[in-house]
Amino acid sequence: MRLYGLKNCDTCRKALKALPKAELVDVRVEGVPGDVLTAALAQFGDALVNTRSTTWRGMDEADRNKPPLEQLKAHPSLMKRPLIVDGAKMHLGWTKDTQAALGAA
Template identity: 70%
Template sequence: MILYGLKNCDTCRKALKQLPDARLVDVRGEGVPTEVLTEALAQFGDKLVNTRSTTWRGLSEEERAGAPLNLLQQHPALMKRPLIQTVDGLFLGWDKATQAALLPV
């Protein structure tokens, strides 16, 4: 299980604490493989881009209008976190639905 996120993100830390077998990939340092980003965009669409982030607010209107894949490659911190990759597929965020799917009962 791979958790794509930021090492200093509170939500990512909560998820890692509950998923001890997960490996954190810091998107600022290592990035997200293009094929994973493409699959995540196909599955989650616009929800993958965190429009409430500080990074998003710092972008110009012209930059915001760019293709989501390019935006996420240029500004990895724009991705909603965590993006969790398992053998069963991709999960976005650390909400109740994701927890129910990934945590043992």
């Protein structure tokens, strides 16, 4: 199980603590593999882009109008966190539903 997020993100730390077998991939340092990003975008659509983030607020209008895949490749921290990949399954965010699905509730 891989958890894509940021090492200093409180939500990612909570998820990592509840999922001791998960491996944290810091998206600022390592990025997100293209195939994972494409699959996540196909599954979650625009929800994958965190429009409430500091990164989003700092972007100019031209960058905001680019396709989501381009935005996420240029600014990995723009991704909603955490993105949890468990085999063929993907979960976005650390909601009650995600926690229940992963047996961490």
